[in-house]
Amino acid sequence: MRKIKSLSSRQLAIYGCALVLVIFAAFPFFWMISTAFKPLREIFAYPPYFFPKDSTLANFVRLFEQTRFLTYFKNSVIVSTSAVVVTMIIATAGAYSLTRFRYYGRERIASLILFTYMFAPIMIIIPFYVLIRKIGIANTHFALIMAYTAFCLPFNIWLLKAFFQSIPIVLEEAALTDGAGRIQAIIHVVFPLALPGIIATGIFTFILAWNDYIFVRILITSDELKTLSVGIADLYNATVIDWGMIMSGGMMITIPVLVFFTFIQRNLIAGWGAGAVKG
Amino acid sequence: MKISSQKTGIMLIMPSVFVICALLVYPVSYGIWLSFFRKHSFFPEQNFVGLANYVYLLKDPDFWMSLRYGTIYSFSTISLQIIIGIIAALILHESFRGRNFVRGIVLFPYMIPTVVAILLWKWLLNSEFGLINYFLRTIGIAKEPISWIGKDHIMTSLILISVWEFFPFVVLSVLGRLQTIPPDLYEAAKVDGAGAFSRFIHITLPQLRNVLFVVILLRSIWMFTKFDTVWLLTQGGGAEKYIRTLPVYAYMRTFMYYQAGLGSTLAVIMFGILIAFAAIYFKMFRREEGI
Numbered sequence A: 001m002r003k004i005k006s007l008s009s010r011q012l013a014i015y016g017c018a019l020v021l022v023i024f025a026a027f028p029f030f031w032m033i034s035t036a037f038k039p040l041r042e043i044f045a046y047p048p049y050f051f052p053k054d055s056t057l058a059n060f061v062r063l064f065e066q067t068r069f070l071t072y073f074k075n076s077v078i079v080s081t082s083a084v085v086v087t088m089i090i091a092t093a094g095a096y097s098l099t100r101f102r103y104y105g106r107e108r109i110a111s112l113i114l115f116t117y118m119f120a121p122i123m124i125i126i127p128f129y130v131l132i133r134k135i136g137i138a139n140t141h142f143a144l145i146m147a148y149t150a151f152c153l154p155f156n157i158w159l160l161k162a163f164f165q166s167i168p169i170v171l172e173e174a175a176l177t178d179g180a181g182r183i184q185a186i187i188h189v190v191f192p193l194a195l196p197g198i199i200a201t202g203i204f205t206f207i208l209a210w211n212d213y214i215f216v217r218i219l220i221t222s223d224e225l226k227t228l229s230v231g232i233a234d235l236y237n238a239t240v241i242d243w244g245m246i247m248s249g250g251m252m253i254t255i256p257v258l259v260f261f262t263f264i265q266r267n268l269i270a271g272w273g274a275g276a277v278k279g
Numbered sequence B: 001m002k003i004s005s006q007k008t009g010i011m012l013i014m015p016s017v018f019v020i021c022a023l024l025v026y027p028v029s030y031g032i033w034l035s036f037f038r039k040h041s042f043f044p045e046q047n048f049v050g051l052a053n054y055v056y057l058l059k060d061p062d063f064w065m066s067l068r069y070g071t072i073y074s075f076s077t078i079s080l081q082i083i084i085g086i087i088a089a090l091i092l093h094e095s096f097r098g099r100n101f102v103r104g105i106v107l108f109p110y111m112i113p114t115v116v117a118i119l120l121w122k123w124l125l126n127s128e129f130g131l132i133n134y135f136l137r138t139i140g141i142a143k144e145p146i147s148w149i150g151k152d153h154i155m156t157s158l159i160l161i162s163v164w165e166f167f168p169f170v171v172l173s174v175l176g177r178l179q180t181i182p183p184d185l186y187e188a189a190k191v192d193g194a195g196a197f198s199r200f201i202h203i204t205l206p207q208l209r210n211v212l213f214v215v216i217l218l219r220s221i222w223m224f225t226k227f228d229t230v231w232l233l234t235q236g237g238g239a240e241k242y243i244r245t246l247p248v249y250a251y252m253r254t255f256m257y258y259q260a261g262l263g264s265t266l267a268v269i270m271f272g273i274l275i276a277f278a279a280i281y282f283k284m285f286r287r288e289e290g291i
Helices: A009-036 A058-066 A069-100 A106-116 A121-134 A141-165 A169-177 A182-211 A214-219 A228-235 A243-269 B003-034 B052-058 B061-093 B099-111 B114-124 B131-138 B154-178 B183-191 B196-224 B228-234 B246-255 B260-285
Strands: B037-039 B046-048
Touching: A009 A243, A009 B061, A009 B099, A009 B114, A009 B154, A058 A069, A058 A243, A069 A106, A069 A141, A069 A182, A069 A228, A069 A243, A069 B003, A106 A141, A106 B003, A121 A141, A121 A214, A121 B003, A121 B246, A121 B260, A141 A182, A141 A214, A141 B003, A169 A182, A182 A228, A182 A243, A214 A228, A228 A243, A228 B114, A243 B099, A243 B114, B003 B037, B003 B260, B037 B052, B037 B260, B052 B260, B061 B099, B061 B154, B061 B196, B061 B246, B099 B154, B114 B154, B114 B228, B154 B196, B154 B228, B183 B196, B196 B260, B228 B246, B246 B260
Parallel strands: none
Antiparallel strands: B037 B046
């Protein structure tokens, strides 16, 4: 334990590097927030101000009044939450089965899942769209939820599988010999231990669905069904680009992600390594 | 476990298998099938044309252009992500006050919606009012405002933005592995008089080999098929031609020219290139001790 009194040159260098890293990663966010609170004349001021002088909520007011921000927000919440619920139910059952049972074809199913994890959205979406149109459910939230469930499932199972594997099977066997049924063993033994993993996986799925652009762009055509990412992206296509409004919208769509992210940050760095995230 | 539980196991995996087959394997196979048809994206009409789509693309200069742009884009973004990611992970592995906070901040760019990443960089890179141009002009590097999303610089901007958005993935993976390298390895090397650089080359890098193997594979797949970052940057700049990578080209063929057959063919070609790449990559770099 070294005390602060004498920072060695090595430590100074580390702090310097860390500072550069923070500026590189975070400065664009700072600029977004700063712009979001600036009145119009300050946004286009030259030389620019780093901090807003007369901070204002006018950009946010315009965002709520002139766009369908609240509708997009509601749609994003509906679609992302449904995708999380559906995916998590299917994936938890699947991952539990892959780690706790032995049956013919299990390994083959596991490799199939890993293989489909490599499918990129652009490879899925073209035939998916043609099929969705064929059965006549294009332009519905249902189609979108289906797409997210399919897209997130492989990586979800893969993550949860790792969590279940880290729970010693002996614990369940002990519960089973004590006369508990399998359901009871799951509810009282496995579930509480796997809960952090399940929550983290759920949050990842949520972020993935919340951030998605391509599936919404293609599957949804009517404005009242659009989600936030497409809604905000379309603000840029106006004839006069309202940077203040765009930055305030960007802030609003980012906040939920960062709040959720802060919850799982600790697990994340505790050593999940590759495969914990997708994109 | 007990044999009688076989049935339960199969029942539990069934929904996953069903969803993956119905919503992933089937559409992707259907896409391969579509690549042999001339098919309108909206209307049901379709004609079997055999390999005509493939032949058409091989003669299509736009296809070769997008393959070229896609390769340049993937190669440069992946190399830069790996280099910056490893450096950042090494810094974040050192102990200093506020380390957890900095670790969290560094992961931000990866977590935010791509739409936001693109919009805030478009604002920073705006040629008239953007902060970057202001900065470059103030310190005297640029005399005239640089048109960052104009045709000369759009590829540079795209690479910069993508590296910024995706390098945290490398940080996360490498940092996870760094934490499991036994410290005595370094102690022994120090006793032997190895400097910091030589310790990195002879201890850290070999230990990172397996994680880098996976990271490079995944990043290659995802950068080569990256659609949203590229597509969103092309909006409204007038220079979309100069960063039209394969995924963007596939999208345009399908949803702007309504040629779902050709779009599917492009997706299949992308898939084929990735499989070929993965096969060569595994042959060259995979070691026997499992990944």
